[in-house]
Amino acid sequence: MIEGGTVDVLIPLGLDQAYSYAVPPGLALAPGDVVQVPLGPRETVGVVWAVGAGRGGNLKKVTGKYDMPPLDPALRKLVDWVAWYTLAPKGSVLALALRRQPDDTPERPKLGVRLAGPPPGRMTPARARAIAAAEGGLLIAKSALAEAASVSAAVIDSLVDAGTFIVEPMPREAIAALPDPDHAVPELSEGQGEVAQALVAAVQARAFSVALLEGVTGSGKTEVYFEAVAEAIRQGRQSLILMPEIALTAQFIDRFEARFGVRPGLWHSAVTGRRRERLQAAIASGEAKVVAGARSALFLPYKDLGLVVVDEEHESAYKQEDGVSYHARDMAVVRGRIENAPVVLASATPSLETRVNAERGRYTHLKLPERFGGRELPTLGLVDLRRDKPERGRWLSGALVKAIETNIEAKEQSLLFLNRRGYAPLTLCRDCGHRFQCPNCTAWLVDHRFRRALVCHHCGHVERRPQECPACHKPESLMACGPGVERLAEEVATLFPQARSIVLSSDFPGGTERLKTELMAVAEGEFDIVIGTQLVAKGHNFPGMTLVGVVDADLGLTSGDPRAAERTFQALRQVTGRAGRGEKPGRALLQTHDPEHPVLKALVSGDPERFYAAEEASREAAGLPPFGRLAALIVSANGQAEAESHARALARCAEAGDGIAVLGPAEAPLAVLRGRHRMRLIVRTTREVNLQDYLRAWLKRGPKPKGSVRVAVDVDPQSFL
DNA sequence: AGCACGCCGACT
DNA sequence: GTCGGCGTGCTC
Numbered sequence: 132m133i134e135g136g137t138v139d140v141l142i143p144l145g146l147d148q149a150y151s152y153a154v155p156p157g158l159a160l161a162p163g164d165v166v167q168v169p170l171g172p173r174e175t176v177g178v179v180w181a182v183g184a185g186r187g188g189n190l191k192k193v194t195g196k197y198d199m200p201p202l203d204p205a206l207r208k209l210v211d212w213v214a215w216y217t218l219a220p221k222g223s224v225l226a227l228a229l230r231r232q233p234d235d236t237p238e239r240p241k242l243g244v245r246l247a248g249p250p251p252g253r254m255t256p257a258r259a260r261a262i263a264a265a266e267g268g269l270l271i272a273k274s275a276l277a278e279a280a281s282v283s284a285a286v287i288d289s290l291v292d293a294g295t296f297i298v299e300p301m302p303r304e305a306i307a308a309l310p311d312p313d314h315a316v317p318e319l320s321e322g323q324g325e326v327a328q329a330l331v332a333a334v335q336a337r338a339f340s341v342a343l344l345e346g347v348t349g350s351g352k353t354e355v356y357f358e359a360v361a362e363a364i365r366q367g368r369q370s371l372i373l374m375p376e377i378a379l380t381a382q383f384i385d386r387f388e389a390r391f392g393v394r395p396g397l398w399h400s401a402v403t404g405r406r407r408e409r410l411q412a413a414i415a416s417g418e419a420k421v422v423a424g425a426r427s428a429l430f431l432p433y434k435d436l437g438l439v440v441v442d443e444e445h446e447s448a449y450k451q452e453d454g455v456s457y458h459a460r461d462m463a464v465v466r467g468r469i470e471n472a473p474v475v476l477a478s479a480t481p482s483l484e485t486r487v488n489a490e491r492g493r494y495t496h497l498k499l500p501e502r503f504g505g506r507e508l509p510t511l512g513l514v515d516l517r518r519d520k521p522e523r524g525r526w527l528s529g530a531l532v533k534a535i536e537t538n539i540e541a542k543e544q545s546l547l548f549l550n551r552r553g554y555a556p557l558t559l560c561r562d563c564g565h566r567f568q569c570p571n572c573t574a575w576l577v578d579h580r581f582r583r584a585l586v587c588h589h590c591g592h593v594e595r596r597p598q599e600c601p602a603c604h605k606p607e608s609l610m611a612c613g614p615g616v617e618r619l620a621e622e623v624a625t626l627f628p629q630a631r632s633i634v635l636s637s638d639f640p641g642g643t644e645r646l647k648t649e650l651m652a653v654a655e656g657e658f659d660i661v662i663g664t665q666l667v668a669k670g671h672n673f674p675g676m677t678l679v680g681v682v683d684a685d686l687g688l689t690s691g692d693p694r695a696a697e698r699t700f701q702a703l704r705q706v707t708g709r710a711g712r713g714e715k716p717g718r719a720l721l722q723t724h725d726p727e728h729p730v731l732k733a734l735v736s737g738d739p740e741r742f743y744a745a746e747e748a749s750r751e752a753a754g755l756p757p758f759g760r761l762a763a764l765i766v767s768a769n770g771q772a773e774a775e776s777h778a779r780a781l782a783r784c785a786e787a788g789d790g791i792a793v794l795g796p797a798e799a800p801l802a803v804l805r806g807r808h809r810m811r812l813i814v815r816t817t818r819e820v821n822l823q824d825y826l827r828a829w830l831k832r833g834p835k836p837k838g839s840v841r842v843a844v845d846v847d848p849q850s851f852l
Numbered sequence: 853a854g855c856a857c858g859c860c861g862a863c864t
Numbered sequence: 865g866t867c868g869g870c871g872t873g874c875t876c
Contacts, residue, residue, distance in 0.1 A: 140876080144853050150876035171855070171875040191876060226853090856874085863867075 138193065139184055140168050140177040143226035147214070149180040153190040160193065163201030165229075167194040178202055178225060200415045202228065205469050206432055212465055219455040227455060228430040243270040244287060244296040251293035257282040258290060270299055306409045307419035310391035312361035317354050317390070326497045330359035333473035334366070334438050341464055343444070343489045344477040346499030347508060348708030352477045353383075355499065356440050357390050359475060364391075364420050368437025368472075373463055375448035375669070376400065376425040380647065382654075382672060383423065391421070398424030398431065426451060426459030429466060436470040439463050443669075444476040444485055445701055460485075479708065480701040486743060509679070509710035509717035511735045513726045525622055526614040531680045531720050532626060539630055539659055543715065544675040547619060547662045548706045549682040552636045553577040553586065554618045555611030558596070565602035578611050580618075581640070616662050619682060623660055632660035635667055668706035674713030679706060684721040684731055696730050696749070700742050703734055 135156050139149035152168050154160055164179045169191045176197070202210075210228055214221040246265040251258060257280075264280035265271060277284050290296045319327055326344065333340050346352045356372075363370045374383070376399055387395050396410050396419040413419035417434035424431070426449055441449070441460045449459040460476065467474035476485055476494070489496040502508060519528040527535075527547075538545045555578040559566045567576040569587035576585035578596065585596050599606040611618065620634045633653065639646045646666075653661055656675045661667060687699040703721065711717020723731055729749075733742035 137876095142853095142875090144875090146875080148876090152876060168876080170853095173854075173875095175853085175875095188876090222853095854875095857872090859869100859871095861867105861869080864865100 136183045137190060138166075138179045139181040140166060140193070141180040141210075141225050142168070142170060142175055142177040142222050143229045144170075144175070144222045145220045146222040147220040149221070150177075151184075151190055152193045155192050158193060158196060160196065161201065163203060163207060165197040165199050165201065167197065169194060176229070178207075178229065180207070200412075200432065203432065203434075205436075205466075206430070208469050209430070209462075209466055212469070213455070213457060213462055216465075217455055217457050219457075223455050227427065228432070230427070230430075242298050243272050243301040244276060244291060244298055245270045246295065247297045248294040251290060251295050255286075257286045258295075261286050261290060262295065265296065270301060272301060306406070307396045307413040308393035310360075310364055310387075310393050310395070310420055312364040312391065314392035315390055316361075317357075319351070319354065319358075320501070322501065323351050323355050323499060326499055327355045327358035329495070329497055330356060330473075330475060331362045333475075334359050334362040334368075336473070337366075337437070337471065339468045339471050339473065341467065341474045341476065341488070341494040343481055343485055343494045343496050344475050344499070345481055345496065346477075346479060347502060348479050348705060349502040349506060349712045350479075350499040351502075352479070352499060353386060353442070354390075356442075356475050356477055357387075359438055359473075360421060360440070361391070363437040366437055367420075368435050369414070369417065369419065369433050370421045370438040370440065371428060371431075371433065371436060371463075372421065372423040372440045372442060373426065373428060373449075373459060374423065374442040375446040380671070381651070387421075387423070395421040395423040398422055398428040400425065400427070429459050429462055433470070436466070436472050438472055439467045439470075439474045441474070441476045442478075444478040445480055445482040447698075480704050480739070483697055483743065483746065506711065507716050508737065509707055509719050511707055511719045511721065511737070513684070513731060513735060514720050514722045515726050516722050516724050526619060526682055527622060527626070527680070528722055531682075531722060534678055534680065534718075534720055535627065535660065538678045539627060541677075542659075543677040544653070544656065544658065544673060545660050545678040545680065546667060546673070546676055546706070546709055547623070547660065547680045547682055548664075548667065549614060549616050549619055549662065550665050550686055550702065551577075551613075551615045551683075552579075552588065552638055552664055553615040554580040555613050555615055557612040558585065558609055559612055560600035560603060560605065560608045561610045562605045562608040563600060563603035565600050577615065579638075614682065616664055619662050623662060627660065630659040631657065632662060633658045635661060635663040637664060637666055665702060668702055668709065671709075672712055673709060676709050676713070677711055677715050677717045679710040679717070679719040681706065681719065681721040684723040685725060685728070688725075688728060688730060696746060700730050700734060700739075700746075703731075704739070707734075 136154055137151050138154055138160050139151050141149040150168070150170075160166065160179050160182065162179050162182055166177055166179060167174050168177050169175075170177075174194055179201075206228055210221065210224045213219070213227075214224040217224070244265065246262060246268050250262065260280040261276060261282050264276055271279075273284060273287050277287055280286075287296065291298055330342060330344070333342060344352055344356060346355070360370045360372070372395065384394055384397070396413065398407075398410060402410065410419060410422075411431065414422060415432040415434060422428055422431065422433075441463050444460055451457050451459065460482075464474050464476075466472075478485070481489070485494065488494045514528045514530045516528060519530050521528055526549075535545045535547075557566060557575045558578050567585055568574070569576055569592050574587055576592075576594070577588055579586050583596060585594050586592070597609075600608050614622075616634050616636050620632060623630070623632050633649060635646065635649060635653075639649070650671055652658065654671065654673050654675075661673075661676075681703060684703060687695055687702070689695075707719035707721070709717075710719050721731065721734070725731070729745040730742060733739070733745055
């Protein structure tokens, strides 16, 4: 505590340094306190980062202190570490941890309406919809009712005036009920029990450790790590379960509730306003024992974190690339270390870097080899499209069609996986060969029949699909090339007119909400055939699904991305794992033109080790460093001031013997990258298009004398801990 | 993040 | 001749 001295205040903006301010007499400040300070012409919120170390001179004064819990030392350390590691300005990282807006306005009880009076004198369609939606006399939030009845709030208000609805305060929903670790203890198999025991022991040790929990889809990973969560609850400590946003579904919440009797504290982008604030307060006070959240939950102010779980560890959604660029899985490991808490990384298809860490003994490797309840893994088979060739304009082989038929007869569900949105990935003119290309990128425009448009999946460019060729003006000459899910749906409708089918893709008309509803409908067996892109592979349990058909298993294996094979393997393993999770055994058929491809052979063998071995071998053959020794750089032109720290970061990478990946955008002096440290440039990116071209252009442009390099390290924080 | 300064294209 | 585009820099 200091009175009348100076403090260094970090402001949650793109500033790398804390600014010094004078502390006015009568104000006592300690590190972590949230304060208001003048910055330029305005007042801003900031956090006291240090006390008494300020430079002298004419300092502005701290204007005030917010009445909110200070950022504890662990969280401040995390901010410092992440800023150091990602080379983002400290203030930008602080902004991630300080997303709460200090708010002094008193909390007003939320008001709901209830159907209680006679119908209004004048009935209108909108009013009728609102009344119908409020049927049953339940208390509903006004906004929710307006949404459900698709009427404006004014309609509800008029019905309140008419006396049809009455207004009542909504009961305050419990934001963080206490989970009961013994609510419904599951019966675990011997293998599961052992793994669960290892995780429980890690929680009991109250020390930092990292475990990779690997288990096939349906092996009970969730049940097993729930035992570790239960142990943390028994100790009265908090648990964080990180998951990709998409996986935070009703299904997960139901499973949690079945195990612990209450819902977990849910943290994701859709949780807003007062609810967000209350959850944050409950986390800071330690009242919220379990938080299930998307990557931003990493920066919440836990009071006593006893366990961190990263579910679906390999998911690329953990990677944030805009603003502060970080990998939430890696930062979760760092947070575990700072909090001295165990970390569990769970996946059916671990990422290569995590496997490397496990192999080297940095992480314990726990495996769940079997499916839960003795259920068998689906049998996988390849369909050689060179022999079993669909007719022109068709994409389903005889073998797959037959399998679907059998499934329909048996009243079982089938899933057709094709990771391509839209109708056709390419449109060309039969006459002159003109191909529709994006004006901004070099990608082909994807035909979206449903939207009657040509869309660039890379940059979002949209244009109308013309009637005639824009080059030779021949009418009726345009031809769709290749399949997308919409086109596949057409084929399915022709082949199986009696079947109930649905297309599920991320651009589903009606948005995420309707998509969730439809996923539930699929789980309840309301469709015979599901045609879906990547998203059907993730986190959903379809008990009636006994057949998975992969329409094009070669898709993704040929791209220039160094992680293409890994991602394809993961996606195919996950999607084929959708089969046979219910009572009946499942099978999967993968259509391919290259049945000898090592990735597919490894997949069919059911032994993931074969894939990883093949992958390491191919990396070696390509002259790339082994995984785990690969750092990534994010390079951009920036002010001179930062050049030095960036050069230091580069040197750090070089000392560690890491490869360097350029993620761009870049105007940076290549000399810094090559000349001083003699490093090999490796491209590693999630950007799918044109990276080679981009890099070539970048190299051609050559070193520029002006500007500095901005660098961020990615992938393997352990080597820098 | 805001806000100012500054340097090149199309307008009354 | 100016209005305004957003690139770059600064805020204790």
